[in-house]
Amino acid sequence: MTRKNVWMAGLAAPVMIAMLLLVAGSPSAKANDQPSAASAAVKIDNFFFGPQTITVPVGTTVTWTNSDDIPHTAVSTEGVFKSKVMDTDEKFSYTFTKAGTYSYYCSIHPKMIGKVVVQ
Ligand SMILES: [Cu+2]
Numbered sequence: 001m002t003r004k005n006v007w008m009a010g011l012a013a014p015v016m017i018a019m020l021l022l023v024a025g026s027p028s029a030k031a032n033d034q035p036s037a038a039s040a041a042v043k044i045d046n047f048f049f050g051p052q053t054i055t056v057p058v059g060t061t062v063t064w065t066n067s068d069d070i071p072h073t074a075v076s077t078e079g080v081f082k083s084k085v086m087d088t089d090e091k092f093s094y095t096f097t098k099a100g101t102y103s104y105y106c107s108i109h110p111k112m113i114g115k116v117v118v119q
Contacts, residue, residue: 037060038060038061039060039061039063040054042054042074042114042116043065044074044106044112047068049074049104053114056096056116056117057118057119058097058118059096060095062094064083064093065090066087066090072086073106073107074105076104077105080102101117102117103115
């Protein structure tokens with residue numbers, strides 16, 4: 001072992017123990033034990049929201065990803081949510097906290113429509 005390696009090995013153990021203690025003691029470690037909130041994905045491709053209708057439990061975060069090579073939006077018909085213009089590979093997320101049926105469309109191509117059913 002070179003002198004440098006010995007020094008690194010001697011340092012590594014205390015640093016790791018300190019990091020473990022930090023993680024165990026932080027409040028966020030407890031939060032991670034809670035069941036994580038549900039999530040669902042809608043992929044925008046070839047001028048379609050897929051799946052066009054998605055059914056999710058209350059509290060679900062739905063993330064739209066624009067996999068198309070042209071910009072799109074996801075805008076709630078009732079004004080509940082409104083994405084910015086998503087370029088290719090950009091995402092928009094919204095968490096649905098109330099049951100209901102949420103219709104939406106692409107404001108650039110209004111014939112693109114989709115629905116989120118929250119129950
Ligand atoms: Cu569009």
